[in-house]
Amino acid sequence: MAYVAVKGGKKAIEEAEKLVTYYRYKGGSTPIEVKQILDQMRMAVYQVMGEGSLYAPELAALALKQTEGDTLEASFLLRAFRSTLPRNFYSLPVDTTCMQVIRRISAAFKDIPGGQYLGPTRDYTKRLLNFELLEEGEEHVKDFMAEYLAEIEDEIHEPPPTFPKVIDLLRQEGLLEIPKRDKEGETKVVDDITRQSLRFPASRAMRLQSLARGETGSMMALAYSSMRGYGNIHPVLGELRVGYVDLVVSHPLIEGETITVGKVMVTEVEIVSEIMTSNEHRDKNRRPKFTAGYGLCFGQNEVKAIAMATLDRAMASENPKAPAEDEEFVLYHIDGIEASGFTSHWKLPHYVDFQAVLNRVRSVREREGRK
Amino acid sequence: MSRDLQETEKQPLLKVRNLSKIYGSSCKSCLELTGPDMESNICPRCGSVVACGNISFNVYPGEIIGIVGESGSGKSTLIKSLYFDETPTSGEVYLQCFENGETNLLSISSQKKRWVRNHLMGIVYQNPYLGLKMDFSCGGNIAEKLLAADWYHVGKIRKRAKELLSKVEIPLERMDDLPRTFSGGMQQRVQISKALANNPPLLLLDEVTTGLDVSVQAQILDLIRQIQREFGITMIVVSHDFAVIRMLTDRTLVMKNGRVVESGLTDQVMEDPQHPYTQLLINSMI
Amino acid sequence: MRGIYNYGFIDENTKKEIRRKLLKAVAIPGYQVPFGSRELPIARGWGTGGLQITLSIIGPEDTIKVIDQGCDDSVNACNLRDFIVTTTGVKSTTDTLEASIIQTRHRIPEEKMRADQILVLQVPYPETLRWVEPSEQETRRMHAEKDYSKLWVFLYEEIVRWGEITLSYRYPVMVNGRYAMDPSPIPRWDVPKLHQAETLFLFGAGREKRIYAIPPYTDVVPLQFEDYYFQVENFKGKFCKFCGSTDSYLDEVYDRETGERYFACSDTSFCMKRRKQSSGIPVKIGRRWYE
DSSP: OOOOSSOSHHHHHHHHHHHHHHHHHTTOOOOOOHHHHHHHOHHHHHHHHHHHTOOOHHHHHHHHHHTTTOHHHHHHHHHHHHTTSOOOOOOOOOOGGGOEEEEEEOSSSSSOTTOOBOOSOOTTSOOOOOGGGGGOOHHHHHHHHHHHHHHTHHHHTSOOOOOOOHHHHHHHTTOBOOOHHHHHTOOSSOOOTTTSOOOSSOOHHHHHHHHHTSOHHHHHHHHHHHHHTSSOOOOEEEEEEEEEEEEEEEOSSSTTOEEEEEEEEEEEEEEEEEOOOOSSOOOTTOOOOEEEEEEEEESSOHHHHHHHHHHHHHHTOSSOOSGGGOHHHHHHHOOHHHHHHHHHHTTSOOHHHHHHHHHHHHHHHHHHHHO | OOHHHHHHHHSOSEEEEEEEEEESSOOTTTTTTOBTTTTBSBOTTTOOEEEEEEEEEEEOTTOEEEEEOOTTSSHHHHHHHHTTSSOOSEEEEEETTSGGGTSOGGGSOHHHHHHHHHHHEEEEOSSHHHHSOTTSOHHHHHHHHHHHTTOOOHHHHHHHHHHHHHHTTOOGGGTTSOGGGSOHHHHHHHHHHHHHTTOOSEEEEESTTTTSOHHHHHHHHHHHHHHHHHHOOEEEEEESOHHHHHHHOSEEEEEETTEEEEEEEHHHHHHSOOSHHHHHHHHTOO | OTTTSBTTBSOHHHHHHHHHHHHHHHHSTTOOEEOOOOOOSSOTTSSHHHHHHHHHHOOTTOEEEEEETTBTTSHHHHHHHHHHHHHHOOEEOSOTTTOSEEEEESOOOSSOOOTTOEEEEEOSOOOGGGGTOOOHHHHHHHHHTTOOHHHHHHHHHHHHHHSSOOOOSSOOEEETTTEEEOOOSOOGGGGGGGTTOSSEEEEEETTTTEEEEEOSSOOEEEOOBTTBOOOOOOOTTOOOTTTOOSSSOEEEEEOTTTOOEEEEESSHHHHHHHHHHHTTOOOOOOOOSOO
């Protein structure tokens, strides 16, 4: 008899990995290039960057290739990679009014300073499967590009318009109010959830950071509950904009100077919700106003940004009742890496734990049987 | 009676000094501009609500003190402040049996407050959902109070629980049932047994019979009197009903708009009320 | 792998933070210290807390042992061990006596550990009060005020209903007379090992972002009543099919071919040693924890 202590576990893992690779290759098709994913699956890339909390489009594309399109797994890869990177700088606050906008709309007003620009969106397409795409080839690309670029030839050279914030219109009129909770919780140092764990009541910084890297589906579900009636938030879209913003850091050596380190694409949403008359003390200084909810995430991910803004506002409620208003309920359950990890962990052996339970149940039954 | 005994008899068990509770931003004029003379709790300058303003009184060992007033008089806020359910805006409270009556209870740490609540006080609320944990059995509720007072013996806990439940006439077969399934009167009796579990020197009763059927009310009041006779516990009874006050208490404080407008021996206050508001209350008794 | 990745994978500042938090945890036995838990290439819920602790304290001179449910060969233990070895270059072992650091999921080894060893436990639920209270804000208050009445009543109700406390793993303990603590899902069998031990116990919850510790020679007492004492699991009449042991924690197993039921030591390396010993092969088996 062989006295091998470790037998089989390691080998099993290796074989499982080989099988995964086999499943990816067995179709016989040409291996996907990372560039193809970057170019043609950009929505998945954005989602993975946002949930992985790392703006690195090429790495996100690589992760998607490695995981065969599993966005939860791919975000996980990115998040893990993040942990081996040193933190070099904090950027200066980004001014999104300087955004190079590719899309900008408002639902609150029919028209707005700067105008409404639909940009690249599927919102108004008919959701019909396009079977022509089955035959798409390089000639299609060439033909479309040549025709389209000729069409817009004149406009390309015009400077892009600037877009002031819609929500500033309300702010100037004194109609915007910072929720009491956030006013009271303001601190001098901004929390960083990648360096501390969540504490409750959570600061606005913690809320927004958690949401910004949250999993799109969970956030959408919770925001949806709020819109449907488990709570009171009707998020009128003050503004949604998608575009590129510069990342600027303070010069490490020369005081007063800054360096622009690059550009990132973000989706920014500001919703406006009316504040119902407070049923707390009849403070003479309180008049009806609006409060805003803010959403920001990497890339173009509009559902997530709207959900984020809705949840931001919901969690600032003075009398939280519904699940989406309970910040512990929301913030603990929207992180995709944590949720998927723990959901999956039930696949790990639990036989020692289970044996302990069996032992108890049998013990009680035995005693009851003796009575 | 020896000199020393006389001295301790004269020492109040509970001393309350200048207790105030103000909801809102509060300003310098809040106390000045509110009260029974203004017929208002709301400060005209800042809109804050003065629930209690500058309340002071003593309670002597073995006494039952009544606090009477209508809704908004501040009586419930006062008693909740004593039990640390509310945090007063200002004031001092001293219990003779805690650090010799020398420490202001409102200034101690929450850990110490918890200790005081668990070992030296009991409370019965108008709403049993406040005083009982509806997810714990009847016995479990009493056990909670005993465990907080460091009883860690299941047998002894259950024995004591049975004693208490018999005293309040709850059938022992229902000891392990959830109070959710009991009638209002029964829930109140469970609350009383829970409040008595740790033999507290001070018992607070906040509108305990309000909302119950008249016959049930009578039962509960009778029970409270019995308990007082048997154990000599010091009590503060809050009610809007002078009939309850008359039945139970030795001395009474009358509150209006967050202030005490009259105080004295219950019989005297009822027979010969001085303040016009007291007169109004007494005259409107059916 | 070492080319792009730091020694032990996580960056140096993270290690610094975790070490500071570990010191705080050791200074306040049983108290849950929040920390900025980092993500790792192992999934949340699969040991990232324990792993972060191990990676923060490990050095080239250490020898690592990793077990899951008592078994070195379990797939997840293999994966973790592989990751640790690849990112640090340390030696690994299955022998409890040879390891300087043991990372474990849900079991404490049968052989008594020494003062020069550290046991790192993987924790899914760091909060023992979660049995009675879902809100973190509320449970932190309860710990701060030493307000454990809800937990005690829960245990009382168990006795009233079942005649005993039915909690099996994650049995709540009182540490140093001050903090109620969740010892992680170790069975009752392993709980007494924590009391007045020579070894340092470190607990890591990566997903919940908490670190706590039991320093050597600390009182660790399971919550019990004077008339209902804490009891460990009962394996009366059962023995290990392979080594014959009657006083180790046993797994209940069903033979994959015959379907027959048998029992076997959960601690596989302990079992292996006993088998070697009874075949006349010289082997060093550690002492038991309570002798």
